[in-house]
Amino acid sequence: MTKPMDKKSPIEITLTERNEGVTITQWVYSMLRNAVMNGEILPGRALTIRELAALLDVSPMPIREALRQLAAEGALEIQGNRRVLVPHMTAMKFDELCEARIAIESHAAARALPYIDNVKLDELRQLDCLIDDAQEQGNLNKISILNQNFHRSLYTANPHQVTLPLIESIWLQLGPFMRLATNHLKDHYLVDRHNDAMQAIERKDAFALQIAISADIREGFAFASTPELLQRFIEESES
Amino acid sequence: MTKPMDKKSPIEITLTERNEGVTITQWVYSMLRNAVMNGEILPGRALTIRELAALLDVSPMPIREALRQLAAEGALEIQGNRRVLVPHMTAMKFDELCEARIAIESHAAARALPYIDNVKLDELRQLDCLIDDAQEQGNLNKISILNQNFHRSLYTANPHQVTLPLIESIWLQLGPFMRLATNHLKDHYLVDRHNDAMQAIERKDAFALQIAISADIREGFAFASTPELLQRFIEESES
DNA sequence: CTAATTGAATTGTGATCACAAATACACAAC
């Protein structure tokens, strides 16, 4: 009965240094954002303002602002009771997010294509090389970040682009599953879709570029090709 | 000594009543959101927390939260100086937003199709009738809202849908141009794209539905078919 | 033992204050 019941599962997020010129709110925001992306916070676990304030040793104010922003971006969910938590993943939602990624990102890629010059192309090539290096090292975290940089760099070639915030919102909602995607990439990197994309860019072939990006995303999420496999990863992320 | 004289153009937003159970932050948020959608705030005009707090007769706190949320949704822009303002529209950005709408909304429609049953179909038919009525009345505001309801109702037929927040973010960035779109619809409502969409839904024809939604959006924005025309509307919205 | 209840602790919301940075402005120098 009076079992020494611990406090609810403790929240542990990787702390980073606060750079100069960065407001406390921005600092808190980036740490919480990374925590969500890395699956450091259990889905369904309530995030209270005061608890996080004590954890990060700041006043409740910056926490409030960061939580609200992350909720607006879909990284967190605000319940009717005004409780804030990391939303649970479901197989159907995962499928929707995956297909939304494909639809939006292939569109963003095609829209960026006309703006890609040789300088940008070199930048993309370098990023792709870095990814290959990281894959040989097997540095999962690095691969994931570099892979996102590759996509981001491609889409932002379009100076009038408006979709990157939407894309990043989906990435946030995918959270730790984004890392699993890049993990699986390693096994199948025989077919380098980034290379396909680069060749399509060189040929200024928008359709081929869309195919390559779509395939890159879809094959990355092949680890969830069956409902059973996906369910395993979901359960894994909830513990 | 110096009197509080407003040198800047005064901010005037339509005030609404605060419903019960709605927090002040939510109330402020919805008013500011409507103000942006209706073009009541001049692009480039700085929105200061204290000024809005005085205007709405609340403390600065709810204003801060509402502004941050709207900025996260793309309705407002936070400059490096941390000034908050309604972003300026450009011809290129308008084009990007329009094409993004087409890509995402046609995707959302196709994804919703399998979930549309007869009940939902009736709901859509009723909404379409209401739109026709409003068009005969020439009630621009009503048309605009009903038209958004039609699209929203269609996309939310999918219970696992994840794209509506992204779509609404684009609507917000389009702001007053969304109304112009529905305005122009009136002139060309000979070809009722909503009817096309409905027929595609009845036939469970995803591709035809995408075509209909794309055409509905594109024809709505036909008022900006030439750079000169668009420029006129942009200048109109900035004064 | 289960379920309901009640009181204590915790929570989000919103107001107020302090402060450093950014801005506006009057005035001097050219």
Next chain:
DNA sequence: GTTGTGTATTTGTGATCACAATTCAATTAG
């Protein structure tokens, strides 16, 4: 008139406090 410069004001940020609503725990009734 134009440009620089100092001060005065306004601004966003962040801390602290008050309060109503919610949550949690122990206790009680069945």
